[in-house]
Amino acid sequence: MNSTRTVRAGHRTVEVHRPDKVLFPGDGGRDGKEYTKADLVAYYRSAAPFMLPHLRGRPLMLERHPDGVDGPRFMQKNTPEHYPEWIHRAELPKEGGTVCHTVCDDTATLLYLADQACLTLHRWLSRADRPERPDRIVFDLDPADDDFGRVREAARLVGELLDELRLPSGLMTTGSRGLHVVVPVSGDHDFDEARQFARDVADVLAAAHPDLLTTAARKKDRGARLYLDVQRNAYAQTAVAPFTVRALPGAPVATPLSWGQLDDPDLNARRWTIADAVDQARTDPWADVPSRGRSLGPARRRLDGLRG
Numbered sequence: 001m002n003s004t005r006t007v008r009a010g011h012r013t014v015e016v017h018r019p020d021k022v023l024f025p026g027d028g029g030r031d032g033k034e035y036t037k038a039d040l041v042a043y044y045r046s047a048a049p050f051m052l053p054h055l056r057g058r059p060l061m062l063e064r065h066p067d068g069v070d071g072p073r074f075m076q077k078n079t080p081e082h083y084p085e086w087i088h089r090a091e092l093p094k095e096g097g098t099v100c101h102t103v104c105d106d107t108a109t110l111l112y113l114a115d116q117a118c119l120t121l122h123r124w125l126s127r128a129d130r131p132e133r134p135d136r137i138v139f140d141l142d143p144a145d146d147d148f149g150r151v152r153e154a155a156r157l158v159g160e161l162l163d164e165l166r167l168p169s170g171l172m173t174t175g176s177r178g179l180h181v182v183v184p185v186s187g188d189h190d191f192d193e194a195r196q197f198a199r200d201v202a203d204v205l206a207a208a209h210p211d212l213l214t215t216a217a218r219k220k221d222r223g224a225r226l227y228l229d230v231q232r233n234a235y236a237q238t239a240v241a242p243f244t245v246r247a248l249p250g251a252p253v254a255t256p257l258s259w260g261q262l263d264d265p266d267l268n269a270r271r272w273t274i275a276d277a278v279d280q281a282r283t284d285p286w287a288d289v290p291s292r293g294r295s296l297g298p299a300r301r302r303l304d305g306l307r308g
Helices: 037-054 105-116 148-164 191-208 259-263 276-283 296-307
Strands: 006-008 014-017 021-024 060-064 075-076 088-094 096-105 119-123 136-142 169-171 179-184 225-228 236-242
Touching: 006 037, 006 105, 014 105, 014 296, 021 037, 037 105, 037 276, 060 096, 075 136, 105 119, 136 148, 136 191, 148 179, 148 191, 148 225, 148 259, 169 259, 191 225, 191 259, 191 296, 259 296
Parallel strands: none
Antiparallel strands: 006 014, 060 075, 060 119, 088 096, 119 236, 136 179, 136 225, 169 179
């Protein structure tokens, strides 16, 4: 258990300590298989080409489980001083001071974080060089129960409205309970504008489908309706990164999928795990989603027209 292995990543060598340590016990997962730290490192090494475009330049909040998913959880914002100097950092303001966030720009950093038992990477919706200007908007489809059919129906409605507003979007399992709809935007607007736009989109949908959808922030006001959550669209808030592992039995992965895959009746939030998420990545499910987004101005005018 005290062994150390080395893994090559580009021109760097990363040490993996206690590679045989079980992080995901073999109970409760889809395949009943346990996964070790070595498995986590191997997954992130394979996923790096698909994952890094969604991470580069973005401040991160890191979810660490040194004793595995059954042990304590640590949410880490500040980068520890002992992290190697070659890992990029971004010092950004917070109320009363600053936070020195880790930024994952290369495979070596991703593998180092895996060695630190960082299971899940939560990314900002803006970049470190323009922290006040989001270039992503996220709609979090949070179900009230285990009826994933409602999640699929809600995602379809969100996607159809975004199409009407001429905003390309990508669909992603969260690896936990629901789906995220991710909208690339130009970064020309601040968080207040982006969040208000997302809230207005959600309000339009909730008004049109009051038995299915709600924007009520308090659980007691939602009933059985699915919550259209737009609260992540704010400064220093985060969303799970595409292809990141979730700290849940079976090592499920937050995985992009195509809109056509939404028709699969067997789809659920934990459909992909570290065993097969890279296979899904190779299908390029977001091939039609531009990396650079559109300005919200024209979409805002179309949305206001729909609202009357």
